[in-house]
Amino acid sequence: MNDNIQTYLKENRDAHLNELFELLSIPSISALPNHKEDVSHGASWVAAALKKIGMENVTIYPTKGHPVVYGDWLHAEGKPTILIYGHYDVQPVDPLHLWDSPPFEPDIRDEKLYARGASDDKGQTFMHLKALEAIFKTEGALPLNFKFCIEGEEEVGSPNLPAFVEENKELLAADVIVISDTGMLERGKPTICYGVRGLCGLQIDVKGANGDLHSGLYGGGIHNPINALVQLVNSFHNEHGEVIVEGFYEKVLSLTDEEKQAFSDLNFDEEKQRQELGVPALYGEKGYSYLERTWVRPTLDVNGIYGGFQGDGIKTVIPAEAHAKITCRLVPNQDPDEIVELLKQHIEVNKPAGVEVDITVFDKGAPYVTPFDHPAIQAASRAYEAVYRVPTSYTRGGGSLPIIATLDEVLHAPIVLMGFGLPTENFHAPNEHFHLENFDKGLETLCTYWFELEKSL
Template structure:
């Protein structure tokens, strides 16, 4: 029997037990954002640690950080073979609004071959797949084809504030040849994807202050600057009518797409007309000269996320508002640095600030973009493993969103990151009725097991 046939037999025989064990994990309400769940966070970390120990993983430890604990373990007996560091997170998002859940969020339920529970897709279900894949390889082959390390954190849903420092303090312990993360998704149902890049994130809040207080528009209108007019003048200066960002230097370091990448995106056959119908918009919008996928995966953005100020109640109030504000975020692409982009934004705002107001700029948290070349041997090996199991070509995609810790791993550990996810965009992660399609749970286990064999054959 081939290793895939052995894995298939094992997973088929033990599927019900595996799902029952996953349900135990999902029942723990490990919500990192809420202090009342601090004990649940530790229970989830302990559950992971005990499960790793049951798999004969060595040096398992629940290690303290400034926040919630990190779970570590290792198995390093594949002499001369590469080492994979598996990462994931055991924390989950809050469940509000609770009344929109069809079944309780921490009582796992299977309907239509979908597992409903908070964390089922993001990320407990996918973390659990790492564990069961290791269990199956030990059972089927008596050993592992590569060396492995695990690092699972409890703060991803709040921005991973403690993990960069933990990583910096434990660089030698975490040394490996690559990092595998299962916290992304397929391109579409039945269409596997390896995500090889993520956009970064930065942003600012702009507060505009004019007179000492709101002024009567009849007495002062036309003679004193209106804070909202001043704000909208600044906001309008950020982009032209095509969405091209007008901030000096904003695009200077953007890494352009290769011809091979652009062709790969075209080959996916993305249906922009269908997207318009789904979103119920008359037209899509974006930077001229780029397709929708290119715009959302590989080009930077500047978006106004909120505007506030003045009177917005029923009727009308004839005043000149003294204060107004806006929140702005930028998605960044490889070679763009969040600190540099914030500096450019501040310079632009100062340049376009109208007379008669004071403007204060406050910074938000920042995350760097990340890219592993899509022709990297480790990326292509992941694609082969998907294709063996799903029986269709693998898509090579970038993610429009951000996982800040990925860039931190790249910077601190200097390792290629392979994003091998099995979720679907329709699975309501971060929303009520989160669920995980169990066909991807089943197939993903086999993909991950095969990938260890693919990596074992590479000369890294």
């Protein structure tokens, strides 16, 4: 990256932040029907921003849900094509009273930008636009060909994007896919996430009698759905934190020696993590470190469990039903559909007598890994190190980006996850924020990356 680009970014920092404020002010909450128009407004804003920086063929594509925004610039003759993916939708803001400033009124405090979407993912997606703008303004052209695919349903599992990608695979065809929707290990420590876990989720509904019953009159004579549900949930694990659903680990791939060394080089402090989380002890699958358990081992967790009387005091009833929401984080070689079937079989075998059990399947997404010695990943590493002046760390992500598997399966291009958020930035929680230090350095890193990638491919 030359000095002209760096100067341009510095001189236009305030203007860029003001533009980002506009985007962050749009309450594009994809999960809530009453924000449908706001999500549509978000798509229109992104389309206008793409046109402003010089993208062509900018189009807002409708889907069965929220729209996808596309744009491209394809005038780098003979050069590779990059597809940049991001999302303009955001999570709900509840509980609102825990926010120190209104979630859609961006506010800068202590060089941190507070707003819903600041880190996930409006802020990081916006940086890609401004990085290319800086190159355009100073160089007159881009070093590579670029395409954008910015969606409005990531926060609800991207239900309509797989079909869009399949139907438009020629439009989206690229040599490398770049996504900035992940984070760094910690402040000042640039990180490339070269893989993420997959996901499958389901709801278990346990039904007993045809209505709530008096626990004195009927207690001991019928099965309590909450007791039955607890018994069923308890059947998923043993005392060592291992999932005991038959076949659950059968296809799990082991870490390579190189990956084990990369993890070791991070010098992760488990005791510090324990203290930060405020728990008496870390817990998980026996025989694995905290990083292994959260990055490369599959999980099965209860995300919510409810039924019966929830108010103050006590109400002596046997509830008619109880419910639990379950998600599994999956690792390479595990198929979400297969895991769902294993869970269904386990539930059927372990279903307590005296109740009915129904299952509803929700989100599903496959895991993904790009070898971290790939040229596109190594170019990203060099770009990070040129700006942050420290070695780049390589991690696997514990979370899930379901669309990654679709992009991999349909477009057959390596995926580079270049994140600039920090784990402490409260994405999905009140007081979400983005450190402006990483906004500034992230812009420089992205500009540097495109020239490094031009030399590498």
